[in-house]
Amino acid sequence: xxVRIGVVQSQKEIEVExxxxxxxxxVKRSISSDLSSGKVLWLTDSKxxxxxxxxxxxxxxxxxxxxxxxxxxxxx
Numbered sequence: 001x002x003v004r005i006g007v008v009q010s011q012k013e014i015e016v017e018x019x020x021x022x023x024x025x026x027v028k029r030s031i032s033s034d035l036s037s038g039k040v041l042w043l044t045d046s047k048x049x050x051x052x053x054x055x056x057x058x059x060x061x062x063x064x065x066x067x068x069x070x071x072x073x074x075x076x
Contacts, residue, residue, distance in 0.1 A: 001027065003043060006059035016043045016051050024065045031061055 001022045005014040018027065034041040040052045041061075 002064040003027070004062040004064070005041070005053055006061075007053065008057050008059045014051060014053060016045050018043065019046050024063060027063065035061075 001018040001020060001024065003016045003018060005016070007014060031041060031043075035055045035058060038055050041055055041058060042050060042052045044050050
C-alpha cells in the first residue's frame with residue numbers, strides 16, 4: 001500500500017510504501033488516531049523504516065491500496 005503525505009508549506013510530499021498486506025481500514029484508523037492526538041504521525045514502511053511527521057504539519061494523506069511498490073526499468 002502506498003501512502004502519500006502532503007506537508008504544510010512544502011512543495012514536497014512524503015511517500016511511504018507500507019506492507020502490501022496492510023489493511024486499509026487499520027491504516028486509516030491508525031492515521032486518524034495519530035492526527036487527532038496532535039502529536040506525531042508514525043508509519044513503518046515495508047522495509048521496517050519508521051517515518052514520523054508532526055500532526056500539525058500534515059496537509060493531507062492519500063492512500064493507494066492497489067500500489068504494489070515502485071516499478072524499476074521499462075516494465076509497466
